[in-house]
Structure formats: C-alpha cells, structure tokens
Amino acid sequence: MTQDQSKKTEIMDPRIPSLIEKAERALIVTHISPDGDAIGSLLGLGWALRALGKHSVLACADPVPQPFHFLPGHQEIVREPEGTFDLVIGLDASDPQRLGSPWQQAEGLDAPKIVIDHHVTNLHFGDINWVDTTAAATAEMIYELVQALDVPMNVDIAQCLLCGVVTDTRGFRTSNTTPRSLAIATRLMEAGADLNLVTEQALNRKPLAVLRLWGMALPRMQMRGRILWSTVTRQMREETGVNDNGDGGLVNVLVSANEADVAVVFTEREDNRVEVGMRAKPGFDVSQVALSLGGGGHPQAAGCVIKGSLEEVQELVLSALEESLRRQGGE
Ligand code: 5GP
Ligand code: MN
DSSP states (O other), rough: OOOOOOOOOOHHHTTTHHHHHHSSSEEEOSSSSHHHHHHHHHHHHHHHHHTOOOEEEEEOSSSOGGGGGTTTTTTOBSSSOOOOOEEEEEEEESSSSHHHHHHHTTTTTTOOOEEEEOOOOOOOSSSSEEEOOTTTSSHHHHHHHHHHHOOOOHHHHHHHHHHHHHHHTTTSSTTTTHHHHHHHHHHHHHOOHHHHIIIIIIIIOOOOHHHHHHHGGGGOOOOOEEEEEEEOOOHHHHTTTTOSSSSHHHHHTTTTOOOSSSSEEEEOOOTTTEEEEEEHHHHHHOOOHHTTTOOOSSSSEEEEEEEEHHHHHHHHHHHHHHHHHHHHOOO
16 A cells, blocks of 8 residues: 555545445444544535435444534434444545444445545545545535535535534644635535534633643643654543543644644553644644554644553654654754
C-alpha cells in the first residue's frame, strides 16, 4: 500500500450509489473517539438512506459526545450492531482499527465494504475506497453522495452535514477549507441547517472542567526546537473530573503560538497507552509521523495512540517529529 502525501481529488466510484440503491440492510460505521465530522457524516448518510426508504444501522464503538446531541437522530446510533448486513460503509477513518469493533465484526460478513474518507493517510482497506483528500470533511463527500443518490436535501441531512463541515474546518478556519466547503455550507443552510446552532454547540462551548484541565496543562508547556508540547496526566483528569480521554482541544490552542511550527499534547490513558494529538502550522506536516506510529490524520491535524509510559511516548514522538521537521526544512 502506498501513501501519497500530495492531496488529490478522487471521483466517486459509481458503484457506491448503485450498491446503496441495491442494499436492503446497510451497516454504516464511524470512527472511535468520534468528532463532529464522524457523527455528522454518519447521521447525514443515515437520513439520506431513510429518505430512500432503506433500513440502515448506524454504529460507533464509543458513545456520541454531548456536544453532538443536538443533531437529529443521534439516539439511534448503536455501539454494538446486531444482525446481518448486505453492505458495510466505513466513514471518516483512515484505518480499520479506528472504526473499532463494529467494523471488525463486519469484516467476516459476505458483504461489500465501502470506505469513504478524506485523510491523506488512508490505507485503502475497503473493497471500494473513495478517498478524496481535497475534501475538508467527509461530510462534503456525503453531500456529493446524497446528490448522486437523487435524494432531495432535507433539513435533517443538512443539519448533520453542516456539523461535519463546520467542525472539521473549525469554523472555516483551517487551511483545507475550500470554495467547495463554503458552497456546500451555503446549500446546507439554504436547506434549513442552522449554522449558529452548530457553532454554539460544537465549537464555542466546553465544560468548565475542561477549562480547569487546560489551566493545569498550560503551565506544563515546553518548547523543543519549534515544537510546543504539554501533557495531561490521569491524575489531572481525575482532579478536574474530565472523564473523556483526550485534551478537550488543548492542542488547537497550543498551535496558535507564533513560536511553534508544531504542537503536541500527550494524554495519559487508563490502559497504559498514551493518546497523542498533533497539530502543524500550514506548510508543516504531522500526518506522516502519526502514520509511522500507527495513527493517521491530515497534514495539519493528526494523532495516534501508543503503548507505554508518558515519558517513553513523549521521547518517541518528539524525536520522530524533530527528525521529520528537519527533513521538512523547518529547523
Ligand atoms: P485529534 O487530535 O483531534 O484527536 O485528531 C486529529 C486528526 O488525527 C483527526 O483527523 C483524526 O482523524 C486523526 N487521528 C487522531 N488519532 C488517530 C488515531 O489514533 N488513528 C488515526 N488513524 N487517526 C487519528
Ligand atoms: Mn473528518
């Protein structure tokens, strides 16, 4: 399997809409630790299949995070899908592990597996892979698929897809935001999607506990060359009452420092693993380091989960990033 670092548009395989039209019971799976694009794309496609009169099961191994509970249909997402399926679709994930147990269980089924994704690190692990790395969000691709299926846009599909586009572009601010992102968002708003609701629910709000956690992590920031990094320990999460894994988006704050080309946050998990969130300023690329460490992502936002202590993982990742930045001419 080869990896192409350059972004490329891939035309939708015409077998995708035709397999969906033929399917009687489809399983659609999105990634673990789901974000707004994962949930928005899953629900958007789910609503489109419902409009076609099809029964589909929507699955995610992890619960739907509270910020996405405003999306219509989120209660219908299951963690352990049951029964049999004649089509399986994986969304917004570059490797099969990231799709978790629902995908792994479906791997044994005699049903075509379709992968729809926009990550440069995608491993093309489906029977049919549609990987458009110029899409700012998988939700942009689902918008195109909804059109190919001749499903009239409705407010439910629109609200879910707008959530995907807005969250993956962090409010149209990331470097992968394109005229297409804006054109799709316009059409979704015209169909009744509420941009302000998405922005308020999914971008502007955080539990106070997360801000307290940031308050503990910010003084721990360190610079290594032009890499700004910090850590979130289990104890810090226990003290602040932040139950989710992850840093609550702290790494996005760190990368805003003028002095940093790259930012990293290491979050200690319960299972002797460390979650690594990485961000890069435009012109730098963290996706390939994430891929080499078993994770994936985009040039400007990537991550992985690595077994080991905080100290071990910090050293491994920071030295890999230093080496990569040296090759990218950043030092
Ligand atoms: P975040 O730091 O927000 O969790 O993730 C940033 C980006 O990296 C997202 O696009 C996400 O898909 C990707 N990413 C984060 N962790 C992993 C991982 O463990 N595996 C893969 N394949 N991608 C990841
Ligand atoms: Mn995405």
